[in-house]
Amino acid sequence: MQSTALRIYGKKDLRIDTFDLPEMKDDEILATVVSDTMCMSSWKLAMEGEDHKKTPDDLAHNPAVLGHEFSGKILKVGKKWQSKFHAGQNYVIQPNLARQDTPFVPGYSYPYIGGDATKIIIPDEVMTMGCLIPFEGDAYYEGSLCEPVSCVIAAFRAQYHVNFHSYQPTTGIKEGGNMLIMGGTGPMGLLAIDYALHGPKKPSTLVVTDVNQDKLDRAKKLYPSDWVDIKFVNVNGLSIDEQKEALLDAVDGTGYDDAFLMISVAPLATLADSLLNPDGCLNQFAGPMKKDFSASVNFYNIHYNFTHFVGTSGGDANNEAEAAQLIAEKKLDVSKVITHVMGLNDAGETTMNQPEIGGGKKLVYSGKKFDRIELAKVDPATDLGKILAKHDGLWSKEAEDWILANEPDYDA
Numbered sequence: 105m106q107s108t109a110l111r112i113y114g115k116k117d118l119r120i121d122t123f124d125l126p127e128m129k130d131d132e133i134l135a136t137v138v139s140d141t142m143c144m145s146s147w148k149l150a151m152e153g154e155d156h157k158k159t160p161d162d163l164a165h166n167p168a169v170l171g172h173e174f175s176g177k178i179l180k181v182g183k184k185w186q187s188k189f190h191a192g193q194n195y196v197i198q199p200n201l202a203r204q205d206t207p208f209v210p211g212y213s214y215p216y217i218g219g220d221a222t223k224i225i226i227p228d229e230v231m232t233m234g235c236l237i238p239f240e241g242d243a244y245y246e247g248s249l250c251e252p253v254s255c256v257i258a259a260f261r262a263q264y265h266v267n268f269h270s271y272q273p274t275t276g277i278k279e280g281g282n283m284l285i286m287g288g289t290g291p292m293g294l295l296a297i298d299y300a301l302h303g304p305k306k307p308s309t310l311v312v313t314d315v316n317q318d319k320l321d322r323a324k325k326l327y328p329s330d331w332v333d334i335k336f337v338n339v340n341g342l343s344i345d346e347q348k349e350a351l352l353d354a355v356d357g358t359g360y361d362d363a364f365l366m367i368s369v370a371p372l373a374t375l376a377d378s379l380l381n382p383d384g385c386l387n388q389f390a391g392p393m394k395k396d397f398s399a400s401v402n403f404y405n406i407h408y409n410f411t412h413f414v415g416t417s418g419g420d421a422n423n424e425a426e427a428a429q430l431i432a433e434k435k436l437d438v439s440k441v442i443t444h445v446m447g448l449n450d451a452g453e454t455t456m457n458q459p460e461i462g463g464g465k466k467l468v469y470s471g472k473k474f475d476r477i478e479l480a481k482v483d484p485a486t487d488l489g490k491i492l493a494k495h496d497g498l499w500s501k502e503a504e505d506w507i508l509a510n511e512p513d514y515d516a
Contacts, residue, residue, distance in 0.1 A: 105134070108514055109221035110451045111167035115153030118170065118452040122515075125216055131184040131228035133236070135195065138244040138508075140174040140219025141442070142451075142466040143252065147458045148393060149212055158212035170455065171219025171468070172199040172211025175239060175247025179223070185231050189238075196247040197226070198235040198254060198424035219248070220451045222471050222514060234421040241432040243501040245467055249438040252292060252465075253427035254419030256299045261423070262414045263362050263385045276305050281361030283307035284351065284379065286372055289319035291441040291464040292389070293366045297327045297334075302435050307362065309333045311354045313347075315340035326440045344375055351379055360384055368392040373399035382409040391417060441465045442499040445507065446476035448514045467499070474511040 108122045128134045149156050149170070154163045178193045189195075199210045210217045216225040230236050239247040264273045277283060283300060285293055289312065300310055310332050314320050320336040327334065335354045339347045352359065359381040365373060368390045376386050377399075405411045419427070430436045443463035446454060451468045454461060454476055463478070479497060482489045487510075491503045 105223060106515075107216070107221050107223040108448065109169045109218065110171070110448065110455070111169050112150060112153065112159070112163060113167045114163050115155070116150060116456065117153065118150060118455060119167070120448065120452060121167070125223060125225055128180060128182060128225055129228075130182040132182050133178055133185060133189060133226040133231070134180040135176050135178045135224055135226055137171075137174050137176040137219055137221050137224055137470040139176075139248045139504075140171040140468045140470055141245070141248040141252070142171075142455060142458060142468065143173055144458060145391065146170055146172070146211070146455050148391070150456055156212065158207050158209055160208070160213060166215060168213050168215060169218025169221050169224070170211060170451070171221070171470070172209065173248045173251040174211075174219030174470070175244045175250070176224075184228070188231070189236065194239045194244070194247065196237050196239045196250045196424065196428055197230060198237065198419060198421045199251065200418035200420060201229060201233045201235055202420055203229065203233065220448060220468060220470055222448070235424070237421065237425050237428055239428050239432070241428070243504045245442065245499060245504055246431045246438055247428070248467065249295075249441070249465070250424055250427040250431060251419070253295055253299070253431065253436060253438065254423035255416070256292065256295045257303070257423040257426055258419040259296070259364065259387050259389050259416040260299060260303060260305070262416045263387060264412070264414070265361070265383050265385060266410055266412075268383070268410065277307060278361040279305045280308045282309045282355045282358060282381070283311070284360045284363040284376065285310070285312045286363065286365050286376060287314060287367035287390070288312040288364070289314040289316065289323045290366060294323060294326065294441050294464065295436075295438070296364060296366070297323065298436050298438075298440070301327060301329050301332055302430070306332055309335070309355055311335045311337060311351060311360075313337045313339050313351070344371055348375055348378060363387065364389050366390050368397055370397070370399040374401065377401045377405070377411070380405065380409075380411045382411070384411050386411070386413045388413070388415040439495070439498045439500060442467050443480065444476055444478050445469065445499070447472040447474040447511060449473045450476045469507055469511070471514055472507065472511045473514040474507075
């Protein structure tokens with residue numbers, strides 16, 4: 105059986121190939137990919153190539169399929185897994201296999217599994233690690249976004265606070281505390297806002313910063329709340345001292361119990377540290393590009409005020425399952441982060457140019473062939489434009505169904 109996929113051969117070397125899949129083994133599963141959403145991690149992968157920690161050293165001769173936020177339908181199940189999975193079942197995958205013997209994961213490392221492919225072979229280790237998860241949501245794009253939501257869930261769970269008297273930690277954000285999301289209007293920041301509003305623990309005040317007023321205004325419109333006081337602060341052109349003053353004013357000078365850095369900027373890490381309350385927790389969420397990324401922090405406060413720091417990279421199978429359930433139950437509306445859709449033919453160029461393209465999540469329909477569409481620029485007189493207008497300009501199952509029914513198959 106043939107597959108067509110976007111594969112990486114080295115630094116800035118992405119190619120769409122059509123190739124034969126090997127015969128499926130008894131401990132493997134054959135599946136289609138319907139949708140994949142792009143992550144900036146894929147852009148970093150494209151820039152680093154064989155130097156990336158999750159790629160094999162011989163990419164030039166053993167290219168890997170890109171895309172780690174994907175959803176599709178199972179076609180055939182090997183004997184080992186027939187008691188747990190079946191043909192026709194929709195699935196999502198948690199790519200972070202949490203294996204100690206290798207850093208290799210789907211979407212970075214494997215020749216026959218990744219989101220930017222028409223068909224894939226899911227290897228035994230994915231099922232063994234519990235990372236193939238049935239998906240009961242309405243739309244495939246919702247399934248694709250389970251992985252980024254799982255990253256947010258993992259970050260929120262990694263936060264902790266310590267009882268000063270017993271030294272017993274409590275995991276998760278501080279219930280009823282002040283939360284700060286710095287650089288929070290990108291797609292991951294928006295998902296973090298959504299989870300802060302609808303997750304098991306909620307802050308009393310949530311402050312979100314950015315340097316773009318249009319993006320702040322859009323986030324404010326997308327995420328109203330009657331139970332959390334949300335404030336959106338434009339820090340464009342402000343010095344570090346001015347930012348500190350503005351962010352303290354936003355919480356009446358009381359400081360923050362939880363802070364998330366959605367960008368890797370050393371002065372902002374230092375600023376976030378200075379804004380923490382006693383027992384405050386700072387999460388470096390964004391993955392730094394440079395291995396020597398560092399920032400100055402106040403160790404006096406670490407010792408006497410019990411401030412602390414965590415970092416998270418990806419989620420796990422439990423986070424993915426929780427994300428799948430929250431999305432299927434409509435407790436999170438992940439459509440709000442999608443700004444572009446495309447077929448497999450445009451996935452390579454878009455991956456390489458994500459920073460320049462801007463916007464939110466880029467959604468690939470891996471079995472389809474059509475040029476990238478920016479949702480905000482769709483002609484309202486077209487069929488797709490009319491569907492978008494019905495859903496306040498947001499992506500939807502109706503829009504997905506239209507794409508799947510009307511755009512040509514990639515292999516057609």
